[in-house]
Amino acid sequence: MTIQSGFIMPVAYPTVPAYSQSKRSKQSSDRVARSDAEATIANEQEIRAGLSQHLTRLWRYAVVLSHQRDVADDLVQATCVRALERANQFAHGTRLDRWLFSILHSIWLNEVRSRRVRMGQGFVDADETLVFDGQRDTETHVFANQVLRQVQALPEAQRTVVFLAYVEELSYREVADLLDIPIGTVMSRLAAARAKLAASAGPGRQEGSAQ
Amino acid sequence: MTDPNHNAMTSDEMLVAYLDGELDADTRRRVEGLIGSDEAVADRLHFLAASNLPFKNAFDPLLDKAPAEKLQSMLAGISPPEPVRPPVNGWNRRGFLAAAIGFIAVGVAVDRTFLGLQSGLHGDQDGSDWRAVVAQYMSLYTRDTLGTGPVDAALQSAQLRDVGSQLGLALTPDRVQLPGASLKRAQMLAYDGRALGQITYLDAAQAPLALCIVQSSKGAKAADAERRHGMNVVYWSSDTHAFMLIGHESPDAIKAMSDRIRQSLAI
Structure with a gap:
């Protein structure tokens, strides 16, 4: 099964991060903030509607990042407040859900995670918060739970790209833009995550190297 | 090769x-x-x-686990951001500071203002923190925020029932009706991780008015009055809840309405 993404991008060598940088700066220049007051009000309503539509997806991403439901609640709330405050920075014609995801991610990275680390609270194990209670133990569900746990057990940097690329089905380029990292970094994180997942998915196989 | x-x-x-x-x-x-x-x-x-796994299937059930209703009411409770408000009507932080200075000038005791600011900085020590937050929220409300169209009585009853059940209070339109004011809606907000019920009205002058309730175990307290963000507030507590009624009407009118609420809720 091949996981298809939105479009086929040109060759992207992991060793040439400059490629993604140039693409990104071109994109970001499109995101010119509008200052017109009427547009701001229209935007605020549009953002509010978009938030309402994507709340559960944002929450799911927040759970993937934080491993904790209550932190996810707070993270989504902070994302809503921030998005509404910055409604006039949203560029029309771009994907609103991607913009919201990137706001949530930057709040997580810059505010929530660092604060929690400083407070020394640490993080709970993936199993503690993500067990699908009340779900029937059919074979499918057991397998789904197993996949979920394996992804959640990956280091944060890896599970984030796996989630965005394979669950949210973003292209590599979109993942790179959302996380504000070079596309080569997306590729190397996915490769490392895939090698780990493959090793546990096929217990009979030995992890070798092609190089 | x-x-x-x-x-x-x-x-x-x-x-x-x-x-x-x-x-x-x-x-x-x-x-x-x-x-x-x-x-x-x-x-x-x-x-x-071998790592081509059904990732989407694995994570989709998580969408159903999301507290969708809670998130929607949280979103609904976020007031339009400050920069959007016309400066004439809106009370932004600068406005709040100006008001604080104004209060001092008209003779509000300096130590009280100082205490108010301190509790804002150092957490909810005397129970006034949530009132400060509610007041700041309410200062952003206009008549338009609450809608000027006809009200749906059945919807209001349902909203009140829902808010009441989350707070552990029996709320009905009759019990929260205020003389001269029209009930607009009831919704759940959150303050510091606690459920905060907000019942909004338009007063006789079509200005926003709200009864807000949080669960509180700090003990019963008789009604007291204060002024926040240019609005009049009457607040009191029962053994189980803390209440505040906030609006633009005169202190006496707000006090009279709060008496009516205390009576009808028997608190």
């Missing part, structure tokens, strides 16, 4: 990008060629392909 980029072309990164359909046609052909000619590369691809 003569390809100078052999290592780069057969790296895990490239093979995973191949599996993900992220390579352009030319690179894809080159990688395919190497897979066909180099058994080690083919084996590695086979190994990596």
